[in-house]
Structure formats: C-alpha cells, structure tokens
Amino acid sequence: MKELKDLNFPDDVKYTKDHEWAKKTGELVTIGINDYAQDQLGEIVFVELPEVGDIFSEGDEFGSVESVKAVSEIYIPISGEIVEINQGLEDAPELVNQSCYTDGWLVSIKPSNASEFESLMDKAAYLDMLKG
Amino acid sequence: MIQQPGTSGLIFNEPLLWEKSRKGRCAMSLPKQDVDRSVLDTDLTGDAPNLPELSELDVVRHYTRLSQWNFGVDSGMYPLGSCTMKYNPKTNEVQAARQGFASAHPLSGDEFSQGALKLMYNLEQHLAKITGFHAVTLQPAAGAHGEFCGMLMIHAYHAKNGRQRSKIIIPDTAHGTNPASASLCGYESVNIKSGPNGILEPETIAAIMDEDTAGIMITNPNTLGLFEANIKEIADIVHSKGGLVYGDGANMNAIMGIVKPGEIGIDVLHLNLHKTFSTPHGGGGPGSGPVAVGKTLEPFLPIPKVVKELDTYKFITNRPDTIGRIHTFYGHFGIMVRAYAYILSMGAKGLADASKLAVLNANYIKESLRGTLNLPYDKPCMHECVFNDQFQKEYHITTMDMAKRLLDYGFHPPTVYFPLVVEGAFMVEPTETESKEDIDQFIHAVKSIAQEAKDNPEQLKKAPRLTKVTRMDEVLAARKPCLRG
Numbered sequence: 001m002k003e004l005k006d007l008n009f010p011d012d013v014k015y016t017k018d019h020e021w022a023k024k025t026g027e028l029v030t031i032g033i034n035d036y037a038q039d040q041l042g043e044i045v046f047v048e049l050p051e052v053g054d055i056f057s058e059g060d061e062f063g064s065v066e067s068v069k070a071v072s073e074i075y076i077p078i079s080g081e082i083v084e085i086n087q088g089l090e091d092a093p094e095l096v097n098q099s100c101y102t103d104g105w106l107v108s109i110k111p112s113n114a115s116e117f118e119s120l121m122d123k124a125a126y127l128d129m130l131k132g
Numbered sequence: 133m134i135q136q137p138g139t140s141g142l143i144f145n146e147p148l149l150w151e152k153s154r155k156g157r158c159a160m161s162l163p164k165q166d167v168d169r170s171v172l173d174t175d176l177t178g179d180a181p182n183l184p185e186l187s188e189l190d191v192v193r194h195y196t197r198l199s200q201w202n203f204g205v206d207s208g209m210y211p212l213g214s215c216t217m218k219y220n221p222k223t224n225e226v227q228a229a230r231q232g233f234a235s236a237h238p239l240s241g242d243e244f245s246q247g248a249l250k251l252m253y254n255l256e257q258h259l260a261k262i263t264g265f266h267a268v269t270l271q272p273a274a275g276a277h278g279e280f281c282g283m284l285m286i287h288a289y290h291a292k293n294g295r296q297r298s299k300i301i302i303p304d305t306a307h308g309t310n311p312a313s314a315s316l317c318g319y320e321s322v323n324i325k326s327g328p329n330g331i332l333e334p335e336t337i338a339a340i341m342d343e344d345t346a347g348i349m350i351t352n353p354n355t356l357g358l359f360e361a362n363i364k365e366i367a368d369i370v371h372s373k374g375g376l377v378y379g380d381g382a383n384m385n386a387i388m389g390i391v392k393p394g395e396i397g398i399d400v401l402h403l404n405l406h407k408t409f410s411t412p413h414g415g416g417g418p419g420s421g422p423v424a425v426g427k428t429l430e431p432f433l434p435i436p437k438v439v440k441e442l443d444t445y446k447f448i449t450n451r452p453d454t455i456g457r458i459h460t461f462y463g464h465f466g467i468m469v470r471a472y473a474y475i476l477s478m479g480a481k482g483l484a485d486a487s488k489l490a491v492l493n494a495n496y497i498k499e500s501l502r503g504t505l506n507l508p509y510d511k512p513c514m515h516e517c518v519f520n521d522q523f524q525k526e527y528h529i530t531t532m533d534m535a536k537r538l539l540d541y542g543f544h545p546p547t548v549y550f551p552l553v554v555e556g557a558f559m560v561e562p563t564e565t566e567s568k569e570d571i572d573q574f575i576h577a578v579k580s581i582a583q584e585a586k587d588n589p590e591q592l593k594k595a596p597r598l599t600k601v602t603r604m605d606e607v608l609a610a611r612k613p614c615l616r617g
Binding site: 001043045046066068069070093094 | 525549552606607610611
C-alpha cells in the first residue's frame with residue numbers, strides 16, 4: 001500500500017468519510033471511490049452497481065466493490081436517482097484501480113437535494129480526516 | 133541448525149481418470165455368463181453413464197498421487213487460526229467403523245437402534261455437562277447451521293412471548309457467519325466495536341440494547357483469541373431488556389473443562405464437534421454443530437429428540453413449541469460417534485488439559501515471535517494469537533507473502549486477513565497436539581521468513597517455490613474465472 005503522499009487527490013472533486021469522490025457536472029453528480037480506497041482494497045475483481053432509475057437516500061448502500069481481500073459495501077453520499085452506471089466495469093473492474101477518477105467512475109446521480117453535495121468535504125478537509 | 137520439514141522431491145503428475153481410461157479395461161474378472169442375456173426394453177435404458185474404465189492399480193495410483201499433493205494435519209502442522217485443525221485421533225475412526233455404527237440405518241426404527249440412540253443420548257448428556265447447559269440437540273450439520281438453529285430458537289422464544297423483536301447485536305470480533313444466521317431469522321444486525329484492548333465493554337452494549345433487540349451474539353473466546361471477560365455483565369444488560377445471549381462456541385476448545393458457558397449468562401451455545409471434539413474437518417468432514425440450551429429455550433429444541441425411559445431409548449416428536457426438524461434424520465451420526473470416542477478416551481481431566489495445552493502453546497508462540505511480528509493486541513491470549521505485517525511494511529512484504537513462504541518450509545499457512553479488525557492479520561492456532569519440538573520448528577520458520585523479508589524480499593514475493601503449484605494469480609482467477617474443467 002502507498003504512503004499518503006503518493007496518493008492522488010484532485011482538487012476539483014468533493015470527498016466523503018467513506019473514501020468516495022463526487023464531482024458535479026451540470027445537474028448531475030458523478031461518484032466513484034477515491035485513490036485511498038482503491039489502494040486499500042487492492043486489486044478489484046468485481047463491482048456491483050445499482051440499476052438506472054434506482055432511487056437512494058444519502059448513506060444508503062448502493063453497491064459493492066470486491067477485491068481479492070474483501071467485499072466492501074459502497075454508500076451513496078447524496079440522495080437522488082441513478083441516471084447512468086459505468087457499464088465498462090462489468091468486463092474491466094480493474095479500471096477502478098487504474099483510473100479511479102476518470103474511467104473507473106461508478107455511477108452518475110441526479111441529486112434530489114442540492115445542499116448535500118455542498119456539505120461534502122473538499123480535499124483539505126478530507127486529508128485532515130485521513131491524517132486523523 | 134533446525135531442519136525444517138519442507139523440502140523438494142519428486143512429485144507425480146496425474147491426469148483425470150477419464151484421460152487414463154481405456155476401453156474394456158476393468159478392475160476385476162467376472163465369471164463367464166451362464167444364463168441367456170435378456171435385453172431390456174429400450175424405453176427403460178438410456179445411454180450408459182460416461183464412467184472411466186480403469187484397472188485397480190490405475191485407481192490406487194490416482195488417489196495416492198492426489199493425496200500426496202494435499203496438505204493435512206496428518207502430514208504437518210496446520211496452524212489455521214479460528215478453524216482449529218486439531219489432530220483427529222485414529223481411535224475415533226476405529227470406533228466409528230464398528231459394524232453396529234457404520235451399518236446402522238436411519239429407518240430401522242428405535243427398537244433396532246438402541247445402541248445408536250444410547251450413544252446420542254449419552255453424547256448429549258456429556259456435552260450438556262461440559263458446557264453447563266440443560267439440554268442439547270445434535271442435529272445441526274455444522275457450526276453455522278448450529279447458529280441458525282440457535283437463532284431460530286431465540287426467534288421462537290420472542291414469538292411465544294407475544295412480541296417479536298427486529299434487531300440483534302453483533303460485535304466486530306464475532307464470527308462472520310453470525311450476521312448471516314441472524315439475517316436468515318429476519319433480524320437486522322447491529323454491529324458494535326470491541327474496546328481498545330480487544331474485548332467488549334459493557335457500556336457499548338448498554339448504550340444500544342433496547343426492547344426491540346432480540347439479543348446479542350458473542351463469540352467467546354472471540355476471534356482475536358481473547359476471552360470476553362465482561363461476559364456476565366453484558367449478559368445482565370441484555371437480559372434486563374428481555375433479550376437473550378447467543379454464544380458462538382466455535383472457540384470452546386480453549387475453555388473446555390475450565391469454563392461452563394451455561395453458567396456465565398449465555399442462553400444458547402453451539403459447539404463445533406469438528407473443532408473442539410477432534411472430528412474430521414474441512415474436506416474430510418462432514419461437520420457437526422450441536423446446540424446447547426438452558427431451561428428457557430429447552431422447549432424450542434428441534435425434533436426428533438432422543439429420550440431415555442427406564443433403560444430404553446426412543447425418539448419423540450410431540451413437542452408443541454419446537455422449531456421443528458432442521459436436518460434429515462438425526463444429523464451426522466458418524467461424526468457423533470467420533471466425538472463420543474474422543475470425550476470418553478480423554479475423560480474430564482484430559483479435556484481440561486487439552487484446553488490448557490492449546491492456550492499454553494498459543495501463548496508460547498506469541499511470546500516467541502514477539503519482536504519478529506507485530507502484536508496488535510498485546511495481552512495474554514487464549515488458544516490462538518493474532519499478529520500482523522506491520523514490521524514488514526518497510527520491505528513491502530505482506531502477510532500473504534509470508535504465509536505463502538511458510539509452505540516452502542513445510543507448514544500449512546495460518547489464517548490470514550482474519551479477523552477483519554486487524555489489518556493484515558496473521559492468526560496462528562497451534563492446537564494442543566503439537567509437540568514443543570514441532571512448535572519450535574514453526575517459530576524458527578517464521579523467524580527465518582522475517583529475516584528473508586529484510587534480506588531477500590523478492591524471493592518471498594515469488595513463494596511458494598517447492599509446492600507442486602507455485603504462486604497463483606488470484607486476481608486473474610477472480611476476474612476471469614474458468615468454471616469448467
């Protein structure tokens with residue numbers, strides 16, 4: 001596993017306590033797991049995602065990420081409706097390891113409450129949390 | 133220089149039986165047919181099954197070679213923490229193979245099965261005495277099935293009281309099957325964390341135990357190999373809100389003959405005969421997971437139940453509050469014979485001594501490897517000790533690398549990455565049957581591997597090298613599983 005300084009945390013996304021990232025594009029928010037999470041999990045072998053149209057409330061479990069080590073549930077950081085899922089992960093779950101902020105995104109959601117996105121952590125706040 | 137058990141040697145390849153098959157080859161010669169052939173109507177016959185045709189020697193070599201690829205407790209130390217791969221004394225097999233037991237038929241009826249029924253009855257009595265409970269069922273097929281049976285009884289108890297509950301408390305040091313057993317009964321698991329010293333703190337339970345909570349499932353000793361010292365206080369808290377305490381007795385082999393779970397606030401407990409009572413484990417099973425209960429849950433035990441009337445034994449089914457049958461016939465009878473043989477040959481003192489030696493051996497390993505491997509919870513342990521790979525991080529060597537390398541030294545690896553509360557866990561359970569010489573060899577092997585982690589980390593990354601199959605690509609296997617031969 002990498003040292004914190006070797007991990008990549010872009011400035012243009014928000015972070016959650018469960019080590020996910022969320023990025024706003026127009027009305028929609030894209031969600032994935034961040035570099036710390038993929039590094040901790042190790043080689044990812046399967047990603048289970050919800051279906052388009054599923055509706056979740058903040059904190060709901062919306063899928064799971066399976067690595068050689070363990071299966072980890074993933075929790076939705078903001079409420080809303082799933083509008084798109086990353087179909088590519090079905091055949092290539094390793095995309096989450098290779099490029100977690102781009103090709104390895106998980107779902108795109110239409111938020112039902114705009115304020116939830118704003119209350120997520122920025123990079124500095126997230127790093128403070130990681131360092132404890 | 134300690135000579136390690138692992139070495140390289142000639143290993144035989146062995147194809148599938150179908151590849152060895154040759155048409156007409158056979159293991160015996162039948163006498164010449166002296167009656168006319170009577171051909172069956174074609175409607176009654178289909179294609180013949182595709183069975184391989186082999187000589188006796190073909191078959192003997194096939195299975196002998198496969199057995200040589202295997203690693204079992206009969207070939208070497210198998211320190212698989214939490215799984216308790218203790219040695220299975222051969223007398224168990226001798227007793228189970230006696231014709232009266234081996235040929236017993238489950239449909240022969242009580243009258244012709246008195247010996248088998250007496251054994252079941254006596255085994256129940258012994259297990260009740262060992263655990264301090266009132267009654268026992270032998271039906272469950274293994275530990276998790278025992279958990280399910282126990283949780284069904286807790287569910288039935290709350291239903292009988294007129295108000296079902298919705299939740300169950302499960303600590304992070306419980307066995308992973310606990311939440312599954314609770315879910316099957318419709319309970320939602322409420323997970324709680326153990327305290328900083330690896331055991332549960334009563335305040336944690338007091339804070340969440342309420343009258344919608346059916347009870348708690350506690351593994352004691354827990355999966356960190358630590359005794360839950362606050363068990364009585366925790367049980368009082370749960371009982372005061374009308375809940376029940378489920379005891380996961382998978383680790384009973386550490387306290388058998390020393391502590392009676394029925395006397396420290398636990399209401400229902402399962403045992404793993406294939407762990408604590410030395411019956412075969414893993415592929416050699418099947419398992420057996422008897423469940424012991426106090427008076428509160430006794431009416432809910434599965435049927436049929438063995439009872440003794442004067443000097444006669446019989447099954448009864450007329451029990452109105454029973455959860456019903458949970459296994460075909462009466463459970464895994466052949467395994468019960470083995471466990472009974474173990475209990476009788478050990479005796480009360482012998483069982484207590486086995487627990488003491490299991491605990492002593494684990495603590496000896498823990499102290500001997502102090503400084504070699506990190507101890508995340510550094511306190512006296514029970515029958516197993518949990519290390520991790522913290523000291524090896526600077527060389528980029530993981531628990532997995534060290535576990536794989538142990539194979540080259542001739543040891544089965546310990547349990548790795550469990551319990552989940554310890555990152556990179558390396559969990560060793562030597563059991564009571566290993567001699568000091570064998571344990572010293574194991575300690576020496578682990579120390580040598582820790583040295584290799586510093587001097588030659590690349591070698592560890594490639595381990596094992598001496599096994600028939602070397603390092604597997606687990607990632608490829610999981611991503612692109614090949615599900616056909």
